[in-house]
Amino acid sequence: MDWLTEPLSFGFMQRALYAGLAVSVVCAVIGIFVVQRGLAFLGDGLAHACFGGIAIGLYLGTDVENAVWMAIPFTVLIALGIGFVLRSSQLRGDVATGVFFSFSFALGILFLGLRSATARPVNVESLLFGSILAVSPGVLDVVLIVSVTALVVTLLLWSRLAYAIFDPELAAVSGVPVAALEYLLLGQTAVVIVVAVKTVGVVLVSSFIVIPAAAGRLIGSTMARATMWAVGFGAFGAAFGLIASYHLDVPTGATIILTQCACFGGALAFGRH
C-alpha cells in the first residue's frame, strides 16, 4: 500500500494525478469519436497547431505560462478549418489535418523568429514535452474545469455523435444535426488538446486521444463498451504511469504513454478483433 500512498503524500503528485485522470478520461471519450471518424492524426495536428498559437502569443508579448491560453482560439480556428475542408472537399482527414498541421507549425516557427532579440528566451523543449509534475494549483483548476465541461457536453451528445459518426446521411435523415455536431467535436477537441498540452506537452498529447480509444475499440463489441474500455485504459495509464514513474525515477509523461501502449498491446492480444 505504501507503494501507492507514499508518492501521493506530495502535493505536486496529487495535482499530477488529478490532472492526469481528468485529461486522460476526457481525451478517451473524445478519442473514441476521433479515432472512429478516421481522424487519429487530428490530435497530433491540433497539438502542433497549439504550438503555432503559443508562438503568436509569445510574439504578442505574453509569457510562456499564459501564451498557452492564447493558443485556444487559434487552435479552435484550425480545428474548424479542418472540419470545413473535410466537409467541402473530397480530401481525407489525414490530408486535411496534415496541411493545417504544417501551416500552424511553420507559423509558430515564423513568429518565434520574429520576436525581438531582447525578448526572454523560450524553452521550446518544455512546450514540446510538457511536465505533468509541474502543474500548479491554478493550472489544475483550469484543467479540471475544461475537462469536466468537455466531458459533460460529450456525454450529453454521445448518442447523437455516435449516430453521426456511424453514418452521417442516415443520422441526418433521422434529424441529427450532423454538421453542427462535427464542428462541435472538432472545436471541443481543440480546447481539450490545448489544456492537455499544458500537462503533457505537444509531442505526447495525441497519444491520450488515440491509444486508449484504439485499445477500447479492440475490446469493446459495441460503441458504448468501447468508450468505457477507453476510459478505463486512459485512467489506468495516467494513474499507474504516474506512480510507477515516481518509484522508477523516470520521466512521467513517457511512463504514462508506455503504460497506455501496454494496455493497447493487451487489447491487441486478447481483444475481440
Added chain:
Amino acid sequence: MSHDDAGAPPAAPPWATSIDRRDHAKKLKQTRPDAGAKRVLDVDHVSIELRGKLIVDDVSFFIPKGEFVCLCGPNGAGTSTLLKAVMGLLTPTHGTIKILGDDPDRGHHRVGYVPQRKGYDRDFPARSVELITASLRGRWPVHVKEDEREKARAVLAKVGGEKLLDKPIAGLSGGETQRVFLARALVTDPALVILDEPTAGVDVKGRAELLALMAEISRSDELAAILVTHNLAAVAQTAERIVYLEGGKLLGWGLPDEMLGQSSLTALAFAGTDHARHKDEE
C-alpha cells in the same frame, strides 16, 4: 400531366398483390392514381437549384397510401436531389413537398430510407439490433431496452433476418446488410419507404427475393414506397406506377406498360446500367 387527369375509379377491392392492383388500373386505363386518394407524398411544382444550377425543374406527382412507385431516369436526371428534398435534407427553391400533409423536416420520422450507397462506417463496433434501435430513437443507443429489442426482432423477422439480430454489422453479407437496412427503415412504422437502388451489391437470386419482399411488405402494410432503380427487371417486378425524370423534368408518370413501351425512355433510363449488367449475368 396535371393531377386531375385521372377519373375517379370504382372502389378498389383488396388486391392480393400490388401487381394485381396495377393490372386492374391498367384495365381501367387509370394512368394516374385517384386524385382524391389520401396522399402520403405530394410533390407539387417542385424546383431545386444547387449552386445556381437548376437540378429539378417544376416536378409534380403524388403517391397515395400503399402504392409502389418506381422513380427512374438516366444519370443526372435529378432523382437523388429530389429524394434528398423528400427526406428533408434539401429545401426546394420553389414548390412544396408534403408527407402526410407535413413538411419533410417535420415528417421525417414517417419516412423509412434504405440508402443506395452504404456510407456507414464498416468498422463501427455495433450489432444489427443497435442500428435498428438507433432508427427507432433517432440517436445511437448506449443500451438497448427489452421492448426495443423485441421490436427489432419482430421487424427483422418480417424481412427474413431474425438470426441477424445480434450479428455484428461488420460481418454482414451484401444480402444480409440490405435486410438489416430494410428492417431499420421499417421499424418506425413509416408511411413512406424510400428504396434507393436497394439491390446494388446483391446477387441475382438475392435481388429477386428482396424485390418480392419489398413489394409484399408495401402491399401488406399499405405502405407507400419509392423504388429508385436502373434495373428494368426490378421495375417490371414491382412497379405499380413509374415516375420518369430526365434533365430534372418530369417526362412521364403512369403505368409501367405505358411507360416501358416508350423505347427512348427505356434506352435512356436503363441502358448501360444495372439492367445491362443484370442481363449479362443472366
